[in-house]
Amino acid sequence: MFGSHLSIAGGMERALIQAERLGFDTVQVFTKNQQQWKVRPLDDRAIADWLGHLRRLGWQGRTVSHASYLINLASPDDDLWKKSVDLMQIEIERCEALSIPYLVHHPGAFTASTRERGLKRIARAYKELLRRTRGMRTILCLENTVGSGSNLGRTFEELALLRADIIEQTGEPGRVAYCFDTCHAHAGGYDLSSTTLADFALELFDEHCGIEHVRVVHLNDSKGEVGSRRDRHAHIGEGTIGRGTTRARLARSGFASVLHHPAFRTIPKILETPKETTKAGTPMDTINLRRLKRIA
Numbered sequence: 001m002f003g004s005h006l007s008i009a010g011g012m013e014r015a016l017i018q019a020e021r022l023g024f025d026t027v028q029v030f031t032k033n034q035q036q037w038k039v040r041p042l043d044d045r046a047i048a049d050w051l052g053h054l055r056r057l058g059w060q061g062r063t064v065s066h067a068s069y070l071i072n073l074a075s076p077d078d079d080l081w082k083k084s085v086d087l088m089q090i091e092i093e094r095c096e097a098l099s100i101p102y103l104v105h106h107p108g109a110f111t112a113s114t115r116e117r118g119l120k121r122i123a124r125a126y127k128e129l130l131r132r133t134r135g136m137r138t139i140l141c142l143e144n145t146v147g148s149g150s151n152l153g154r155t156f157e158e159l160a161l162l163r164a165d166i167i168e169q170t171g172e173p174g175r176v177a178y179c180f181d182t183c184h185a186h187a188g189g190y191d192l193s194s195t196t197l198a199d200f201a202l203e204l205f206d207e208h209c210g211i212e213h214v215r216v217v218h219l220n221d222s223k224g225e226v227g228s229r230r231d232r233h234a235h236i237g238e239g240t241i242g243r244g245t246t247r248a249r250l251a252r253s254g255f256a257s258v259l260h261h262p263a264f265r266t267i268p269k270i271l272e273t274p275k276e277t278t279k280a281g282t283p284m285d286t287i288n289l290r291r292l293k294r295i296a
Contacts (some may be wrong), residue, residue, distance in 0.1 A: 001162040001272075002026070002219075003019060003028070003064070004022065004024055004270060005028040005271070005272045008028075011049060012046050012047075012050040013050050014049065015029045016054065016059070017052065022283060022286055023286065025065070026062045026063055026064070026209075027063055027270075028268070028272075029063075029065055030065065031098065031179070032091075034069055034291050035068075036068075036123070037052065037068075041178065041238070050098050051098070051127055054099060056220055060099060061101055063099075063102070064073070064103075064104060065091065065095050066104045067099075067102050067105035068072065070084070071091075071108075072108045073085055073108040073125040074109055077232040079271070084125070084206070091103055091134075092131070092136060093141070096138050099269055100138070101141050101240040102139050102141050102177075104218075105143065106153065107152040108121070109149060110150045117256070119142050119152060119165060122165075122294045123165040123166045123206075124169065126166040126169060126170055126176070127166075130170045136176070139174070139175055141215050142159055142178050143180075144180060144181055144219070145181075145231070146187065146231045147225075148229045154184075154229075155188075157209070163213070164210070178209060180217050180218070181218075181220060182217070182218065182220055182221070182255070182258060183220035183221060183231070183233050183239070183241070184231065186224075186226050186240065186241050187226070187229060189227040190226075191226045191244060192253070193240060194254065196254075197235075199257050202257060206263075211263045214264065216269075216270060217258060217267060217269045218270050218272050219255065220234070220272050220273055221238055221239030221240070221273070222241050223240070225240050225242065227285070233272055233274065234274075235257065235273050236288045236291045236292060237250055238272065242291075245291060247295060250294065251294075255292065255295060285294070
């Protein structure tokens with residue numbers, strides 16, 4: 001099940017139509033302008049158009065939304081923390097209205113606080129969010145990060161600790177899951193440049209987090225070397241994970257390990273690679289999809 005993060009410019013349903021044209025069978029979107037705190041409510045027509053195309057495509061239960069990068073649930077600043085919780089609530093409510101089952105978000109940055117306090121702030125935010133949205137079905141997916149600056153969620157141990165604390169605070173394990181990003185894992189220090197190394201990294205993830213709790217995978221190559229802490233996505237095979245675009249080279253990379261893992265076969269696998277075209281005018285989303293399908 002492959003998809004890409006696509007634009008909703010011109011209407012929410014445009015992302016579904018574009019995904020279909022590109023040959024995908026799912027999609028990831030922002031449900032609002034991710035660079036703004038102010039949110040224009042979804043109108044009934046926008047919801048109806050999205051749901052209509054969702055039914056036509058048969059994509060119920062597989063689409064993904066990514067929360068705004070403005071949100072910081074780990075912030076020690078009370079005003080920013082409250083704004084983040086309020087905006088995250090809106091993100092959940094929009095997913096619910098659009099029947100988007102998975103909402104991916106970065107855990108947050110502790111900034112002027114400490115790692116321990118940052119993790120507690122996130123768990124506290126979840127307690128408030130799941131109270132406010134009780135009865136809703138949207139699953140919140142904690143995404144692993146490269147760990148730059150004070151950003152949380154780089155290590156698998158930290159992700160596991162965070163989810164455990166959230167479950168303890170909320171008592172709702174079914175609404176807390178993970179998104180596994182290949183670029184973030186690699187640049188964060190888990191080498192995915194070969195199947196042997198990637199298999200080991202996935203075993204570590206399973207040991208600490210439980211790989212069965214992954215609901216979304218982000219398939220991105222990495223411009224940065226392993227452990228660089230650089231969140232720079234590259235086209236499949238054109239970074240330090242794939243290290244080549246031939247079928248033979250990709251089949252020896254960590255992408256093969258991810259694509260062949262039983263836990264990932266029936267969940268959305270989303271490209272977040274640059275939106276570019278070849279000299280011949282072919283979208284790079286199409287090229288990246290071909291490269292993945294060669295080894296899937």
